Amino acid sequence: MKHKTLPFYKVLFRTIKYGYSRLPLYFVLFILVCFALASVNFISINVVQDLFDTIANVFTTNEWGKVASSIVFAGIVFVIYNIIVGLHDLFKWSYFMVFMSKILKDMNAKAGRLSLINFESVELYDKINLAKGGVRYALNSTIDLINGTIYYSLFFISILIHFMSIQPIFVLICVLCFVPQVISQMVKGSKLYQMQEKVVTAQRESEYFRSCLTERDFYKETKTLDARDYFKKNYLSKLQIFNREKWLTELKIGSIDSVLTLITLAGYIGSFVLLAYYLMNGQISLGEFSGIFYALNRLMDCTKEMVSIYGSIYQNASLAGKLYDFLELPEDAGVDKQIKAINSITLENVSFGYPYKEKNALENINLHIKPGEHIALVGLNGSGKTTLIKLILGLFTPTKGRVLYGEEDINKINKPNIFNKSSAVFQNFGKYKFTLKENIMLSEIEKEEEDDRIKDKLELVGFDYKRKGIDNNLDTMLSKEFNGIDLSGGEWQRLAIARGLYKTSELIVLDEPTAAIDPIEEANVYRQFKNISTGKTSIIVTHRLGSVKDATRIIVLDQGKIIEDGTHEELLEQNGLYATMFHAQAGWYER
């Protein structure tokens, strides 16, 4: 399926507008620098033409001094031109970088504002990557466009005026050189675009097999399976496809180029013959001839440059457009309204379906949670436990029904106001490559840091920050990559719980946070969690049924529905799914 993108001109227009509105000063200065460059270029061509004129006539005029001074003058102009080019490059680079930082910042902010459901699909991930790739193209296209338009239009106008003043027919020369180049680039652009897709697919696939052989995620298993030859074979076969497609593309481009080069060459030689003819007829002087010939070469070079720059702007516009596709994704909106406290949590007829999935993950859920309750949410894999807590936290918006904190529908309120009421430890909690302190504070980063409070929470979850390697230093970096230390899985888990607790909250959710810690620690964590969360509403999602026996309420989910709801004893008596699961686990411990 082909993705619809912004048309070429709109992309450019938007980027120019973007650049102007975010960085007006830079923008204006950049235009001025471009003008300066174009003017000096213009002058340098004229100076050289004059020089040739003077030289050619020197035997008749005998002005040897003038020739010498013209040469020196040309040298000075070259130097000035060179300096301006340098300044222009420097300025272009810094404009690019500053602009880039602005765009990236906007992109990051956008990613932060997107609702979570977007992150469920691979599509968003692709979109972000494409958008990120698009940034460079959008910037380069715009900068090249501004730069190129000023530079080349001044150049062409000056050459045209010059030619017109000598012989109007020379304007034809420009056309002869210009048109084939433009056609060549356009044909090339569209051919390349067609071929690109096949090449890119083959490349991606061969890259994948390469990574199976060399990347860390695959390394251990590929090695111990001794599967190197298998992946090498696959890599090679994809590489052959890639090579073949690439070569075919090159061959096509080469043949198009050859034909068009021939045409351009014919134009060039034609112009030359024309010039020679006028020269022999005495309609132009030798000086003029040399000057025009020099200008003609510059014209050829410039046309080549210009055509390839505009060609790449054209080719890349669709890539650049991806940036705007991303920046314009719909966002959550809501009233900016503070809610005082979570008095109770109510779910009214809530259903929820993931995009592109036929079956709803949750179907018609009704639930009321009183403040201070400790709820355990249990159920088989895929029963909808995690989806339910995401709805309760306001991370997802129900497809049908309402989620209320007290009387407020949380999906009508600006999300940050909802999020600051609750905290959570997720199954795939973050292992942040920051310092120990930052890892904890992260959950409430806008607040002042309080070392005591951090240590307090660490002790509460049994994280030994006095151990060798950390030595009571909260600034210990927790990543080998940044010259710090590595934590064990269990330590990370405890850290994540401490992080969840650090955030001031009325509701706290624990989504299977104990998978990687050993049984003794696990029991401790659960026991402590009860104490820690006194006064808060808490929800624990877990597989280990034994650990949640003393929750005030146990809710059993099955296939997106609440099927059992009650205390441990009540549920065992009901002899339903809960009882079955409980006995299955307990069975392991009866010998």
Next chain:
Amino acid sequence: MTLKKKVYHILDAILICGRVAPIETGLMILNVIIHSALPYFLVRCSTKFINAVLNYYKEQDNLQSIINTIVQLSIVFFLMFFYSVIIRMLSERIAIQLRNKVNLEIIDKCSRLKYEYIETGETCDLINRILRYPGLDVIQNAFLHIMSGVEIIVNILIVGLLLLKQVWWAIPVILISILPLLITSYYSSVEAYKVLRWNTEIARKSNYIEFDILRGRDLAMERNLFGYAKHFNNKFEEFFRKTMKMEKEVRVKWFIRMKLSSILVTGVIISVALVLCGSLKAGAITMGFFISVVESLFRLENLLVNQVQNLISELVQDNEYFKDLTEFAALSEDDSEGTYCPEQEGIHTIEFKNVYFKYPGTSNYILKGLSFRMEEGKHYAIVGKNGSGKTTITKLLLRLYTIDQGEILINGKNIYDYSIEKVHSLFSVVYQDFTRYAITVKDNVGIGDLKNIEDMKRIKEVTESVGLKDVIDSLPQGYETPLGKVLQEGVDLSGGQWQRVALARTLMKRNTVKILDEPTAALDPIQESNLYKNYGNIVKHATTIFISHRLGSTKLADKIILIDDGKVLSCGSHEQLMKENGLYKEMFCMQKEWYDEA
């Protein structure tokens, strides 16, 4: 077909290209030399042309010689115009050969490296630089850059040669005059590179914040709930500005020196032109020659002033790659030791004798005198707290690491005497982070025994035994369906289904020791108990090692090995261990307690 161990240098780019694509490389060099010699012919032809035209004024009769010169000029133009087309085709031919041979050698070498390299930051960075950033195209690019260098030098020589009679000092003086430009370009590039290198830590941090923290998928929930995006976005900008400022400083610092040295070049070329002007006046050269030469001098000036600097900076960066390549080629491979490879032999005993081990680059011993013995056909459970060293045992058994002290014996023979392939062939493992290969279902399972990867009967047998039949039947192309999102038409499986694929993989080879290294963390209780029970049934007669911190797994074990702090704390059957009243009992009771219906 291996990457030679030697000191690589940027000029090796030519040798490497010459080795893999001798004809194309030769043609390329020839083409470059012809192209850079064209200015010589251009000057000669246009001199003749201009002189002929001038004579035409005087004599009015040598039209033929004018036409001749135009034809000659056209040939020169033709060669100039087609240069880029030819170069493009030739370099693609070379690129194809490089990809087919050299890249493959590098990838092959990489896949044979000692495992520890990929786990160590420094070598991991090196491998990344070789393969990805800047990556494998550098060899080709370096070759092209060298060719551009050759072109510039030949250009100077050609122009100098033309002037040899009038201005004999042109060649040496121009060559000397570009020295400062070369030197400043070189040092500024080196410095810029160093800044960027130094940046890598900052760059890595800023990348981490950008890609993972601010835009990554995995942290999306916490990012929303904890609302830290703004804080880190500011931090990201701060990093960005910082790197930019550093790079800017280097650029500005070298700007003046660079421009001064290019003024020198322009000055020298202008002086040559002035001297020629004298020769013209004295009648030593013709007008046609003078005009043509001045034009090519101006071209040369343009070339030197605008391109030398960029070229040098490219070459400097390329050279860094060859330094990396030298380092990379020197890394040792994992099959450098051990050759013992008895055919058909399975495992009868495994023995750890007083094994000490610490991970390379760390100082804490993970294993501190670990000893145990395992025998064929029995089920073992290795249990212990986190960090006690359980998982390390698997890595040592598969020889991913080398022990520091003690001995590991397989069938009584030191594990390091075996060939590495033999050792690998003795085990089938499901790791906690097992790999989800984006290949077909058939291959995903068959890869467990590559020799029989086409044996559909066996593959069907093992997939059915782990209960995957229904899943596979429902896939659009059955066993030939690609999994994952990489190949076209790929289908993704759920976590539990993937796990079964990984289990099926271990069943492919019959006579191996099966190791399940904590694969159950993400399973729910019923699935977990079923997994152990079913797997136990399937592999009834094989030797199995279940590694877990949950004691449920121990029910199937003939022998439980309890590990604590890098040593075996106790070892025996469930009953024996319960009697000991130690850590095992404590752990067991703790877990059992949860299920007691008191």
